Amino acid sequence: MSMxxxxxxxxxxxxxxxxxxxxxxxxxxxxxSTLYARWLILRGNSMSMFGLGVLVLLVLSAAFxxxxxxxxxxxxxxxxxxxxxxxxxYLLGTDTLGRDILSRIIYGAxxxxxxxxxxxxxxxxAGLFVGTLAGYxxxxxxxxxxxxxxxxxxxxxxVLALAxxxxxxxxxxxxxLAITLTAWAPxxxxxRAETLTIRNSDYIAxxxxxxxxxxxxxxKHIWPLCISSLIVRVTLDMAGIILTAAGLGFLGxxxxxxxxxxxxxxxxxxxxxxxxxxxxxxxGLAIFTVSLAFNLLGDGLxxxxxxxxGGQ
Amino acid sequence: MNAAKTNTGRQLLEVDNLWVKxxxxxxxxxxxxxxxxxxxxxxxxxxxxxxxxxxxxxRAILRLIRKPGMVxxxxxxxxxxxxxxxxxxxxxxxxxQKISMVMQDPKFSxxxxxxxxxxxxxxxxxxxxxxxxxxxxxxxxxxxxxxxRDPERVFRSYPHELSGGMGQRVMIAxxxxxxxxxxxxxxxxxxxxVSVQTSVLxxxxxxxxxxxxxxxxxxxxxxxxxxxxxxxxxxxGGRVVEVCDADKxxxxxxxxxxxxxxxxxxxxxPQTHLQVLERDDAWRETExxxxxx
Amino acid sequence: xxxxxxxxLNVWFGKGRDRVDAVKNASLSVELxxxxxxxxxxxxxxxxxxKALxxxxxxxxxxxxxxxxxxxxxRDKEFFRTVQMVFQDPYASLHPRHSVDQVLTETLMxxxxxxxxxxxxxxxxxxxxxxxxxxxxPHQLSGGQRQRVAIARALASExxxxxxxxxxxxxxVSVQAEILxxxxxxxxxxxxxxxxxxxDLAVVGHMxxxxxxxxxxxxxxxxxxxxxxxxxxxxxxxxxxxxxxxGYVAEDA
Numbered sequence: 001m002s003m004x005x006x007x008x009x010x011x012x013x014x015x016x017x018x019x020x021x022x023x024x025x026x027x028x029x030x031x032x033s034t035l036y037a038r039w040l041i042l043r044g045n046s047m048s049m050f051g052l053g054v055l056v057l058l059v060l061s062a063a064f065x066x067x068x069x070x071x072x073x074x075x076x077x078x079x080x081x082x083x084x085x086x087x088x089x090y091l092l093g094t095d096t097l098g099r100d101i102l103s104r105i106i107y108g109a110x111x112x113x114x115x116x117x118x119x120x121x122x123x124x125x126a127g128l129f130v131g132t133l134a135g136y137x138x139x140x141x142x143x144x145x146x147x148x149x150x151x152x153x154x155x156x157x158x159v160l161a162l163a164x165x166x167x168x169x170x171x172x173x174x175x176x177l178a179i180t181l182t183a184w185a186p187x188x189x190x191x192r193a194e195t196l197t198i199r200n201s202d203y204i205a206x207x208x209x210x211x212x213x214x215x216x217x218x219x220k221h222i223w224p225l226c227i228s229s230l231i232v233r234v235t236l237d238m239a240g241i242i243l244t245a246a247g248l249g250f251l252g253x254x255x256x257x258x259x260x261x262x263x264x265x266x267x268x269x270x271x272x273x274x275x276x277x278x279x280x281x282x283x284g285l286a287i288f289t290v291s292l293a294f295n296l297l298g299d300g301l302x303x304x305x306x307x308x309x310g311g312q
Numbered sequence: 313m314n315a316a317k318t319n320t321g322r323q324l325l326e327v328d329n330l331w332v333k334x335x336x337x338x339x340x341x342x343x344x345x346x347x348x349x350x351x352x353x354x355x356x357x358x359x360x361x362x363x364x365x366x367x368x369x370x371r372a373i374l375r376l377i378r379k380p381g382m383v384x385x386x387x388x389x390x391x392x393x394x395x396x397x398x399x400x401x402x403x404x405x406x407x408x409q410k411i412s413m414v415m416q417d418p419k420f421s422x423x424x425x426x427x428x429x430x431x432x433x434x435x436x437x438x439x440x441x442x443x444x445x446x447x448x449x450x451x452x453x454x455x456x457x458x459x460x461r462d463p464e465r466v467f468r469s470y471p472h473e474l475s476g477g478m479g480q481r482v483m484i485a486x487x488x489x490x491x492x493x494x495x496x497x498x499x500x501x502x503x504x505x506v507s508v509q510t511s512v513l514x515x516x517x518x519x520x521x522x523x524x525x526x527x528x529x530x531x532x533x534x535x536x537x538x539x540x541x542x543x544x545x546x547x548x549g550g551r552v553v554e555v556c557d558a559d560k561x562x563x564x565x566x567x568x569x570x571x572x573x574x575x576x577x578x579x580x581x582p583q584t585h586l587q588v589l590e591r592d593d594a595w596r597e598t599e600x601x602x603x604x605x
Numbered sequence: 606x607x608x609x610x611x612x613x614l615n616v617w618f619g620k621g622r623d624r625v626d627a628v629k630n631a632s633l634s635v636e637l638x639x640x641x642x643x644x645x646x647x648x649x650x651x652x653x654x655x656k657a658l659x660x661x662x663x664x665x666x667x668x669x670x671x672x673x674x675x676x677x678x679x680r681d682k683e684f685f686r687t688v689q690m691v692f693q694d695p696y697a698s699l700h701p702r703h704s705v706d707q708v709l710t711e712t713l714m715x716x717x718x719x720x721x722x723x724x725x726x727x728x729x730x731x732x733x734x735x736x737x738x739x740x741x742x743p744h745q746l747s748g749g750q751r752q753r754v755a756i757a758r759a760l761a762s763e764x765x766x767x768x769x770x771x772x773x774x775x776x777x778v779s780v781q782a783e784i785l786x787x788x789x790x791x792x793x794x795x796x797x798x799x800x801x802x803x804x805d806l807a808v809v810g811h812m813x814x815x816x817x818x819x820x821x822x823x824x825x826x827x828x829x830x831x832x833x834x835x836x837x838x839x840x841x842x843x844x845x846x847x848x849x850x851x852g853y854v855a856e857d858a
Contacts, residue, residue, distance in 0.1 A: 017741065021816065022745065023737040023738075023740075023741070024704070024739075024740035024741060025740065026740060027704070027706060027707075027740060028744070029740060030704050030706070030740035030741070053692055060838075104640050202692040202694060202697040202698040203698055203699055203700040203701075205661060205692070205695065206690070206692060206699075206711075206755070206758065207700075207711070207715075208661070208710070209659055209685055209689065209690055210685060210715045210758075210761075210762070211681075211715050211716070212683045212711075212715055213687045220711070221700055221703075224702045225700075225701070225702060255814055360690050360779040361778065361779060362748075362777055476647075505646035505647055505743065505804070505845065506646065506647065506849040506850060507806065507845060507846070507849050509853075510849055510853060510854070513853050532777065532780070534776065536852060536853055537853045538852070539852035539853040539854070540852075540853040570779055571779065572670075572779065575778055575779050575781070575782035576778060576782075576807065577782075577785065577807040577808055577810065577811035577812075578807055578811075579806060579810045579833065579834050579847075579850070580834065582810075582811075582834065583791060583811075584789065585786050586782040586785055586786055586811070587782065588782050588783055588786065589779035589782065590781070
């Protein structure tokens with residue numbers, strides 16, 4: 001046995017004990033301890049870990065697609081069209097143009113990831129800004145911001161996407177824009193509701209009594225509390241967002257051919273659904289799996305981040 | 313102060329070696345550890361600070377502790393009837409009808425979307441096969457019995473329209489209407505103003521005496537319990553550390569009880585600093601003192 | 606020298622028909638270095654007076670001054686350096702996501718104090734918490750420990766006046782004794798002025814030199830603690846409070 005083998009287990013024990021310590025010794029220590037405690041709670045939830053695993057796989061597929069995918073996602077080999085799953089070299093079969101479905105799904109992870117990331121970065125952040133500002137300041141600002149929110153809440157996503165498509169032309173970026181414009185509003189609602197509760201707390205009164213201004217109170221005191229429920233809500237919403245993007249792709253409004261976006265792929269499989277089911281079902285399963293993964297992860301995150309039980 | 317009643321009438325409740333455990337991530341947490349006592353037709357106080365297990369004891373008797381909590385006892389019987397082995401359905405017959413419970417805050421123990429009258433009638437008809445009219449009449453009678461001056465109006469009110477003291481009286485009416493043998497009161501006056509406390513306690517006192525009931529009064533307020541009850545159990549860390557007659561509380565022997573008594577500020581005893589309770593881990597380890605008579 | 610002077614204070618919430626007068630025509634004065642109690646039951650207006658002093662009550666009329674400085678609608682930094690408050694519920698007065706260190710650092714920075722690190726260590730020491738508590742989060746602290754942190758936060762600005770809103774009513778009896786002793790020691794050590802609100806006559810009698818009894822928004826009586834202890838109360842409500850605090854008395858007693 002080499003020296004590293006003997007010392008590694010002892011070091012691991014030390015690290016774990018340090019992280020689980022009841023008495024943090026520095027700011028960094030305290031933050032890492034909290035994160036580790038939360039990680040342990042999440043790890044105990046096998047369903048959430050499954051979800052997390054699937055999402056890690058998604059990210060890896062997207063990152064390493066050129067090396068992982070057995071074939072090109074766009075190369076058409078018409079002599080190999082509509083091969084069933086399990087055929088030689090084509091694990092999930094081929095589509096109507098002879099393209100390998102597995103490779104397309106792997107490359108398609110990039111589109112899915114792009115949708116998820118863009119929307120997750122913009123919508124909840126915009127909602128947080130608007131909601132907390134409205135909730136904290138109140139009065140006219142609240143009324144105006146909330147009516148704007150109501151307007152955006154009233155828009156059906158697909159209709160808006162259609163409008164964008166006709167105005168700007170179809171494409172995945174425009175579809176994402178359309179979805180983001182409708183997705184931020186519920187987060188604003190949620191953030192505002194939480195802010196209304198929080199702003200009457202003693203700890204907010206206490207920091208006001210130290211002379212803190214509204215900007216500090218909003219950013220350092222209110223936002224950290226709203227972010228937990230936002231994160232949970234976003235992960236749970238992701239499933240719906242992916243499905244909406246897929247739906248737009250299905251309608252031909254999102255990703256354009258030959259893009260291997262999963263929704264678009266499902267659409268192409270429509271025509272041959274009864275005879276060659278795999279062309280539609282395989283990408284459909286991918287959508288289903290990732291949506292489910294987000295849901296499971298979101299559930300687990302709720303247990304972790306819920307102030308009532310989290311981190312204890 | 314009430315004179316100690318050595319004659320407690322017939323024995324109503326017998327609790328022997330009660331344990332309540334909760335599994336947690338860090339092992340099993342024992343909330344109640346080996347508590348034993350008997351209850352006759354008397355007022356028994358259970359005093360302790362937060363975490364002493366006093367509320368858990370009350371809930372365990374009524375089997376209100378849900379999984380993953382685990383309740384075990386060598387004996388838990390009501391007038392000879394074993395409460396540990398009976399089915400959930402039989403336990404439902406016991407709850408409310410034989411043993412009732414009044415909790416701390418009527419804001420949280422009364423249903424906010426039903427009128428007070430509807431709730432009392434519902435509680436009554438759960439255990440008695442009577443018509444709605446008869447139940448209504450009984451409910452009004454009960455509201456009068458708890459000194460509510462305008463029972464008809466209160467009958468039609470919603471809980472949020474009532475003051476704390478009134479809400480608590482409604483709670484008592486609801487719990488007493490099926491004529492139980494034992495009332496468990498868990499901090500019934502802690503959420504009330506001090507001047508309202510007395511009137512609510514008087515009502516409980518009168519009803520318990522009139523009906524020959526047994527009362528278990530759970531509280532953190534040692535002074536209140538000692539002036540209201542006949543006997544007192546003092547709990548710490550899930551165990552009973554001392555049992556004594558209420559009027560002999562100031563002769564208490566256990567250092568925890570003495571510590572609790574001495575750490576209270578008193579109008580009649582000026583001091584610059586209050587005596588601070590020195591906790592001794594040994595108190596957790598010693599066996600529970602039995603409160604059986 | 607005058608510490609707090611309140612004259613003909615009225616505080617109300619709401620307008621017109623929905624108006625609720627929480628404090629009616631209250632007047633009191635607290636000398637610097639004195640400990641003054643406000644006693645009453647819920648709805649008596651005692652906590653509202655503290656809110657009005659700290660600028661947390663929007664509608665009020667009358668006069669209020671601290672150390673000779675008249676108070677207007679808003680409070681400035683100078684005020685917060687002089688007057689601080691300890692809240693009732695230790696489970697609600699600390700931000701759940703901020704560690705003790707973060708709370709104290711922020712407070713010290715807002716008051717422009719230097720040597721943040723040294724001051725934090727001294728503050729924690731002053732309130733009886735060792736350095737091991739410095740980086741803990743509120744959920745890792747007991748009720749009594751949280752209240753100590755709240756007291757440390759209040760002391761960070763080196764105030765002259767501390768407003769105490771039922772600081773021990775949410776705590777166990779044994780913990781209450783520790784916190785009251787701490788408050789007594791701190792007052793002597795830092796020469797503080799206390800205005801303490803409580804529903805508990807025994808606590809007020811222990812901590813304060815003089816107190817005002819409030820009922821339904823009005824001050825009905827002012828007594829020195831000696832009189833309180835001897836039961837020399839004149840107003841029937843005060844007498845009633847004194848009786849009730851003695852414990853339960855049976856009807857036929």
